Amino acid sequence: xxxxxxxxxxxxxxxxxxxxxxxxxxxxxxxxxxxxxxxxxxxxxxxxxxxxxxxxxxxxxxxxxxxxxxxxxxxxxxxxxxxxxxxxxxxxxxxxxxxxxxxxxxxxxxxxxxxxxxxxxxxxxxxxxxxxxxxxxxxxxxxxxxxxxxxxxxxxxxxxxxxxxxxxxxxxxxxxxxxxxxxxxxxxxxxxxxxxxxxxxxxxxxxxxxxxxxxxxxxxxxxxxxxxxxxxxxxxxxxxxxxxxxxxxxxxxxxxxxxxxxxxxxxxxxxxxxxxxxxxxxxxxxxxxxxxxxxxxxxxxxxxxxxxxxxxxxxxxxxxxxxxxxxxxxxxxxxxxxxxxxxxxxxxxxxxxxxxxxxxxxxxxxxxxxxxxxxxxxxxxxxxxxxxxxxxxxxxxxxxxxxxxxxxxxxxxxxxxxxxxxxxxxxxxxxxxxxxxxxxxxxxxxxxxxxxxxxxxxxxxxxxxxxxxxxxxxxxxxxxxxxxxxxxxxxxxxxxxxxxxxxxxxxxxxxxxxxxxxxxxxxxxxxxxxxxxxxxxxxxxxxxxxxxxxxxxxxxxxxxxxxxxxxxxxxxxxxxxxxxxxxxxxxxxxxxxxxxxxxxxxxxxxx
Amino acid sequence: xxxxxxxxxxxxxxxxxxxxxxxxxxxxxxxxxxxxxxxxxxxxxxxxxxxxxxxxxxxxxxxxxxxxxxxxxxxxxxxxxxxxxxxxxxxxxxxxxxxxxxxxxxxxxxxxxxxxxxxxxxxxxxxxxxxxxxxxxxxxxxxxxxxxxxxxxxxxxxxxxxxxxxxxxxxxxxxxxxxxxxxxxxxxxxxxxxxxxxxxxxxxxxxxxxxxxxxxxxxxxxxxxxxxxxxxxxxxxxxxxxxxxxxxxxxxxxxxxxxxxxxxxxxxxxxxxxxxxxxxxxxxxxxxxxxxxxxxxxxxxxxxxxxxxxxxxxxxxxxxxxxxxxxxxxxxxxxxxxxxxxxxxxxxxxxxxx
Numbered sequence: 001x002x003x004x005x006x007x008x009x010x011x012x013x014x015x016x017x018x019x020x021x022x023x024x025x026x027x028x029x030x031x032x033x034x035x036x037x038x039x040x041x042x043x044x045x046x047x048x049x050x051x052x053x054x055x056x057x058x059x060x061x062x063x064x065x066x067x068x069x070x071x072x073x074x075x076x077x078x079x080x081x082x083x084x085x086x087x088x089x090x091x092x093x094x095x096x097x098x099x100x101x102x103x104x105x106x107x108x109x110x111x112x113x114x115x116x117x118x119x120x121x122x123x124x125x126x127x128x129x130x131x132x133x134x135x136x137x138x139x140x141x142x143x144x145x146x147x148x149x150x151x152x153x154x155x156x157x158x159x160x161x162x163x164x165x166x167x168x169x170x171x172x173x174x175x176x177x178x179x180x181x182x183x184x185x186x187x188x189x190x191x192x193x194x195x196x197x198x199x200x201x202x203x204x205x206x207x208x209x210x211x212x213x214x215x216x217x218x219x220x221x222x223x224x225x226x227x228x229x230x231x232x233x234x235x236x237x238x239x240x241x242x243x244x245x246x247x248x249x250x251x252x253x254x255x256x257x258x259x260x261x262x263x264x265x266x267x268x269x270x271x272x273x274x275x276x277x278x279x280x281x282x283x284x285x286x287x288x289x290x291x292x293x294x295x296x297x298x299x300x301x302x303x304x305x306x307x308x309x310x311x312x313x314x315x316x317x318x319x320x321x322x323x324x325x326x327x328x329x330x331x332x333x334x335x336x337x338x339x340x341x342x343x344x345x346x347x348x349x350x351x352x353x354x355x356x357x358x359x360x361x362x363x364x365x366x367x368x369x370x371x372x373x374x375x376x377x378x379x380x381x382x383x384x385x386x387x388x389x390x391x392x393x394x395x396x397x398x399x400x401x402x403x404x405x406x407x408x409x410x411x412x413x414x415x416x417x418x419x420x421x422x423x424x425x426x427x428x429x430x431x432x433x434x435x436x437x438x439x440x441x442x443x444x445x446x447x448x449x450x451x452x453x454x455x456x457x458x459x460x461x462x463x464x465x466x467x468x469x470x471x472x473x474x475x476x477x478x479x480x481x482x483x484x485x486x487x488x489x490x491x492x493x494x495x496x497x498x499x500x501x502x503x504x505x506x507x508x509x510x511x512x513x514x515x516x517x518x519x520x521x522x523x524x525x526x527x528x529x530x531x532x533x534x535x536x537x538x539x540x541x542x543x544x545x546x547x548x549x550x551x552x553x554x555x556x557x558x559x560x561x562x563x564x565x566x567x568x569x570x571x572x573x574x575x576x577x578x579x580x581x582x583x584x585x586x587x588x589x590x591x592x593x594x595x596x597x598x599x600x601x602x603x604x605x606x607x
Numbered sequence: 608x609x610x611x612x613x614x615x616x617x618x619x620x621x622x623x624x625x626x627x628x629x630x631x632x633x634x635x636x637x638x639x640x641x642x643x644x645x646x647x648x649x650x651x652x653x654x655x656x657x658x659x660x661x662x663x664x665x666x667x668x669x670x671x672x673x674x675x676x677x678x679x680x681x682x683x684x685x686x687x688x689x690x691x692x693x694x695x696x697x698x699x700x701x702x703x704x705x706x707x708x709x710x711x712x713x714x715x716x717x718x719x720x721x722x723x724x725x726x727x728x729x730x731x732x733x734x735x736x737x738x739x740x741x742x743x744x745x746x747x748x749x750x751x752x753x754x755x756x757x758x759x760x761x762x763x764x765x766x767x768x769x770x771x772x773x774x775x776x777x778x779x780x781x782x783x784x785x786x787x788x789x790x791x792x793x794x795x796x797x798x799x800x801x802x803x804x805x806x807x808x809x810x811x812x813x814x815x816x817x818x819x820x821x822x823x824x825x826x827x828x829x830x831x832x833x834x835x836x837x838x839x840x841x842x843x844x845x846x847x848x849x850x851x852x853x854x855x856x857x858x859x860x861x862x863x864x865x866x867x868x869x870x871x872x873x874x875x876x877x878x879x880x881x882x883x884x885x886x887x888x889x890x891x892x893x894x895x896x897x898x899x900x901x902x903x904x905x906x907x908x909x910x911x912x913x914x915x916x917x918x919x920x921x922x923x924x925x926x927x928x929x930x931x932x933x934x935x936x937x938x939x940x941x942x943x944x945x946x947x948x949x950x951x952x953x954x955x956x957x958x959x960x961x
Contacts, residue, residue, distance in 0.1 A: 087928045162925045168862060169845040169926060175782065176927045262863025265801035265811070266782070266844040278846055278861055312721075313729040321739050343848070344859050345840075345866035348765035352758050359750045359757075366746040367739065369710060374738070376717035378730040383654035383722055384646040391658065391718050395665075398710050402703040409753065411760040412696055415681075415689075415855040418848060418923045454644035461650070465657060469664060476668050480676045485852030487923040495932035496921070497914040500892045501679050534644075541645055575729040590729070605733065 029139075031131030034555050036138050037116035038449055041442070043138075044109020045527070047145055051100035056517045058093045061085045063503075063510035065492035079157070087491040091160035092178050094489055096152065098163025099186070103193055104148065106296040106434045108141050111235075114299060114441050115204050115228040117449060121548035122222050124213025124565060126558040129206040133199050140196035144189045151185035159186035162489060164285055167260040167278050171253050174267040184253070187246050194243045201232035201239075208232075213547070215567035219323075220594070222546050222571040223316060226323050227302025230330045231295050237334060238291040245284035252276070282344050286337035293430050294333040298326060300437020301368065301397075304390040306571075307440050308372060310544045311387035312379030313590050315572035318371045325364035332361040342410040343417055351410040358408035362401070369398050380575070380590075384542065385460030386444035392468050393436035399472075400429025403479065418489075421482025424475045432471045439463075439523070445548075446530065447541050452553040453534030454541060459526040463519055470516025477505050545571050545593045565595035570605075579603055648724055655722030662715035666708070678891065681852055682884040685918070685939070687871040688764045689855035695760055699753060767869040773837035776828070778920070779810050780840070780847035780860040783929035785920060786810060787828045791821030791954060801843055801862075810841075812955055820956040823949065828920060828937045831945035832875045840866045850923035851937065853879075859924055872939045879939075880916050889916050 030036060057076075060069060072080025079089035116134065120127055128134045151158040160178030161170035165186065173180035208221075208229045221229075248259040252273070260281045261273035309316040316322060338346065338354030372394045381387065403425040406412045416422065446455045481502045486493060493499040493506075540549035547567070551559045573592040578585050578601040585592050585602045598604060646654070684693050721729075767773065777788035777796050788810060790796045797819020803811040812819045830836055840849050842860035849868070850857045858868035879885055892914045900910040918937035922930055940948070953961075 087931065091925065091928070091930075166846055166924075172845070175845050263801045264844055264862050265804050270802050270804070275863075277863055279864070313723070315731065315733040317732065318734060318739050320734075343857050343868075345861045345864060348762065351765070352761060355757055355761065356754055359754050362750055363743060363746050367743055370742045371739075373710065373713050373717065374732075376714065376721060378732065379717075379721045380723045380727045380729040381651065381655070381718060381721050382646050383651045383658075383718070387646075388654060391714065394714055395711060398714070399665075399707060402707050405703060405750075405753065406696070406699050409695070409699065409757040409761075411692055411757050411764060412699065414764070414857050415692060415852060417857055418850075457644045457646060457650065461654065465661075468661060472665060472668055476665075477672055477676070480672055480679060483681065484679045485681050485850075485921075487850065487921055489925045490931035491928075492931055496919065496934065497892060497896070497911075498916075498919060500895050500914070501888065503895070505676060505679065537644060541643075572733065574731070576731045 029135060031127070031135045032555070032557055033116045033120050033128050033131070033134060034449070034559075036134055037113050039138050040108060040112035040116060040141070041449070043142060043145055044105050044113060044438075045524075047100050047104040047148075048109060049524075050149065051097050051105055052517055052520060054093045054097040054100075056513060057085075058090055058097070059510040059513045061090060061491070063507045065494050085491075088157060088160060088177055090491040091162070091176070091489065092152075092157045092182070095160050095162055095165075095178070096148070096158050099159070099190075100148065101431065102163060102292065102296065103190070104145055106430070106438070107197065107292070108193070110434060110438045110441070111228065111231055111295065111299045112138070112141065112200060113438075114224070114303060114445070115200070115232070117445060118224050118548060119204055119207050119228055120211070121448070121551055121559060122225050122546050122571075123208060123211060123216055124547050124567065125207060125211035126560070126564070128203050129211060130203055133203050137196045137199040137203065140192050140199065144192035144196060147185055147189035147192065151182050151189065154181040154185065156180045156182060158182040164282075164289065165249075166285075167249060167252065167281050168264055168266075171249060171261060172264070172266060172271075187250055187253075191243060191246055194239045194246075197235055197239050201235040204228055204232040205236070213564045213567055216594075219320075220567060220570045223305035223319070223322055223326075224299075224302040224546075226326055227298045227305070230326050231298045231302075234291045234298075234330050234333060235295050238288040238295075241284055242288035245281055245288075248284075249281070279341070279344055279346055282341050283337070286340045287334075289340065290337040291330075291333045293426070294329055296430050296434045297397075297437075298329065300393060300434040300440075301326075303437045303441040303444070304372070304393050306544075306546070307386045307390040307444050308375050308394075309572050309574060310444075310542050311382040311384055311390075312375050313382065313543075313574045314375055314379045315570075315574055315576075316371070317374040318367070319570065319572060321367055322371055325367045328364040329361060332357060332364070336361060336408075339408050339410070339413070342413045348410075355408060355410045359405065362405060362408075365397075365401050369394060369401070382542070384443065385455070385457055385464055386440045386542075388461070388464040388468075389436045389440035389443065392464065392471075393433050393440065395468075396428045396432045396436065396471065399476075400425055400427070400433065404429060415485075416482055418487055419482040420478050420486050420488055423488050424478035424482060427478075428471075428475050432475065439467075442527070444542065446527075446534070447537055447553075448548055448551075450531055450534065451555055452536040452539070453530055454537040455526050455530040455534060459522055463523045463526065466519035466522075467516055470512045470519060473512030474509050474516060477509055481505050540593075543589075543591050545573060545591050547594055550593065550595055567594045568597045569594055576602070646723070651722040651724070655719040658715045658718035658722075662711050665711055678884075678887060682879070682882060682888070684853070684855050685872055685874040685879060686854035686856065687873055688760075689870070691760045691763065692855045695756055698756070702749060702753070764870075767837055767867065769837075771835045773835040773869060774831065775837050775839065776830075777810075777839045777841060778828075778849045778860065779824075779843065780849065780922065780926075780933075781843035782845065782927050783922070783933040785826070785828075785849075785922075785933070785935040787825050787935070789823040789825070789949060789952075790818075791823055793818060793821060796839060797822050797955070799841070804843075807958055807961075811843075814955075814959060820954065822955045823952045824955065824958070825952055826935065828935055829945055829948050830872050830937065830939045831942045832872050832939050834942065835869060835871045837869045838867060840868070845926050846924045847922045847926050847933070848924035850921045851918065852921070853918050857923060875939045875941060876916070876918060876937075877940075879918070885916050889914060 068083030070083050072085050079086040156177040159182045169175050251257040258273035258276040261276045264271040336358045339358040342351045575590045576585050585599045775790040779786040795818045797816040798813040799811045801811050840860040842862045847860040858866050896911045920935040922933035
């Protein structure tokens with residue numbers, strides 16, 4: 001299949017050297033995957049700052065609902081007069097926080113960054129299959145980010161119907177002010193985002209299938225690439241469905257159709273819409289929405305697999321089981337969407353089916369967790385910041401995943417659906433886990449992104465430990481207020497004396513949130529400072545096996561100055577011993593990179 | 608003015624960060640050039656120990672949370688099916704905690720035990736089919752048990768047998784309040800449509816439908832204890848969700864369709880108020896409220912009322928600005944009390960006449 005892929009035009013780089021790059025072609029409209037990955041990362045981090053800042057603002061409101069804070073007036077303007085937050089802006093904040101974190105940070109910022117950086121470098125390609133489409137993909141993402149940020153400034157406020165934008169609330173400006181111009185911009189932004197994501201994903205799939213270097217069979221691919229590849233496939237399958245839902249929503253909002261609307265009496269008048277159903281929207285939304293969880297998570301798990309194996313100085317345990325579980329998760333992720341809708345009014349029998357498929361997904365997830373733990377066993381763990389974040393990911397993935405067993409069970413979901421129990425669950429399992437994956441990736445591949453410069457490890461340790469404690473401090477207690485029956489998306493709980501005793505839990509959560517938020521400043525400082533002043537490390541700082549570390553430290557178009565290395569083994573020959581077990585296969589070196597041919601005194605594995 | 612102050616603070620903060628970075632880079636220039644940003648034995652040792660500390664932190668956090676906050680959790684179920692849900696919940700929780708405690712321990716303990724040392728040799732261990740088979744099969748068996756148990760519970764709850772002769776009540780949601788409609792003597796809800804909403808006919812009942820004449824619309828939900836209730840949910844404008852946490856009951860209210868949920872309340876409001884858990888909870892809440900009242904008195908505000916327990920119906924689907932305060936009181940009482948209360952309410956025919 002990939003026979004043609006081996007033959008790379010050697011003339012390519014000679015030709016490249018001739019043409020002089022301008023500032024614009026190098027830094028702005030670049031078609032080089034390394035530059036595009038940096039553009040994705042920095043845009044994603046910028047959006048992340050906005051998203052996390054929003055969460056800190058509404059945590060302030062949730063912890064001290066009866067206090068006045070001038071900061072509301074400063075940041076929210078007319079919605080924070082006299083230091084009192086307006087309920088509509090609270091809903092706007094949670095909506096945009098969710099949208100930004102899920103799509104702009106954890107989809108584009110995580111998968112966009114590392115798919116772009118690592119796919120060509122780890123499979124041994126000079127660039128993506130189409131550099132131009134790749135550039136278009138980034139710029140569409142950039143435009144959609146700009147529109148989303150712009151929507152914060154429209155007069156009636158941004159979209160505020162929750163990140164799931166369920167109609168009729170999101171379709172009717174009479175129902176909530178944010179469903180006017182703010183929601184229109186949300187839809188425009190997401191449409192462009194989906195176009196960006198599709199162009200990116202198609203490019204990743206084609207690149208992985210066709211541009212692998214000689215010897216790089218699919219079963220020799222690092223798990224990072226498997227994860228990015230499968231993520232791209234789920235994206236291509238599910239994002240168009242969200243687009244169709246979005247288009248129908250546009251029709252309902254602007255052209256008088258009734259896909260999602262029926263029998264509505266609002267603001268003193270009956271609407272003409274008849275025959276539609278909001279449940280249809282829920283189906284379409286979650287057909288993307290659930291795979292989206294894995295679009296966010298799989299790249300993080302891929303990064304973790306690579307980082308854990310490298311830093312444990314051991315092969316990843318059960319490589320084939322890991323690949324199989326990625327594929328199983330991807331397949332199952334497309335048939336579990338109904339577990340978000342157990343009590344939406346859909347047929348209870350469907351609920352049973354979705355309970356069954358949902359709990360099945362726990363099996364490949366459990367296999368992954370056990371395999372990570374076994375990879376650590378009897379290792380020689382190099383606890384670099386990236387490794388700490390990877391271990392942290394496994395920890396939050398287990399904790400958050402386990403509560404999924406409760407929420408996936410339709411009978412149990414009845415009483416905790418849409419409570420803070422859900423919020424705690426998904427933040428741990430996809431929010432925090434995926435963020436840890438992002439951080440692990442940044443710490444690990446920073447030298448690859450910024451021409452050998454490394455991030456400060458001590459600041460990295462400070463960043464990790466405060467974040468790790470803070471994340472559990474925020475989300476563990478949150479399960480309790482959910483089990484107490486507190487619904488999410490409440491501007492304040494003070495309307496119910498019954499919830500008065502939850503006030504101090506909310507204060508604890510918020511304090512942990514502020515501490516965790518502050519720790520991210522350490523990361524930002526470290527990131528920006530190291531970009532310019534970071535110490536240059538060795539070419540292969542983590543003694544890693546994968547091909548990206550054989551590429552030139554200085555970024556050149558085409559990645560390798562000479563011919564592309566040929567691959568002779570899988571990516572995980574760490575601490576492999578020679579036949580008589582007297583030393584490593586390469587004496588004195590505990591790793592055998594993929595481009596090193598089989599040694600004389602080495603037993604061949606079937607990788 | 609305050610905006611200006613904030614701006615100054617931000618600028619000063621930026622300047623200080625910049626200065627700090629300069630100091631850092633200056634101090635680095637003097638350092639030995641061999642200091643690298645790659646973890647060394649010392650880093651491994653410290654972080655390995657911290658990993659062990661971290662798993663203990665997780666355990667302690669869990670323990671403290673349970674110790675401090677188990678009294679905020681919902682009391683025992685006040686409905687028949689809720690007992691099954693609570694049972695399944697408990698079993699799932701026990702499994703989760705066992706698995707969580709073991710796996711977190713292994714993960715962090717290995718991170719501590721095998722933290723890197725110069726010269727330490729990692730074991731090349733790439734595969735073990737039997738081990739992987741075991742930890743695939745164990746989750747399969749455990750999950751199969753949970754799935755089967757869960758599915759039986761679920762279908763028991765969701766399949767309503769009309770032969771039980773349930774009391775039919777409509778829950779009607781609109782921004783931002785609830786109405787309840789009792790089906791009256793015939794126990795059949797009359798037809799209704801949003802297009803018929805006019806004046807006092809707030810729920811859009813069809814005045815020409817004979818079944819509608821004896822329907823009773825109220826804004827406080829009364830339920831007879833021990834009788835199966837079949838709720839029919841309707842929404843007038845956007846999605847709402849009828850959430851009755853004490854009864855382990857929830858169903859979305861969807862404009863354009865009628866959804867349903869059924870349960871049998873088992874404890875009256877009075878009985879619930881005498882429940883030990885509820886007594887403790889109410890005392891706790893009232894001590895918080897009287898503390899607040901001290902502060903309110905100083906500020907010259909009106910004091911908060913003392914809290915008394917009542918069952919609640921909450922909206923649990925984001926529905927607009929006042930979503931956080933869309934509630935209705937539920938009163939569970941004996942059959943006699945219920946009938947007496949119901950007889951004092953006007954039915955639809957009477958309301959329309961007045």
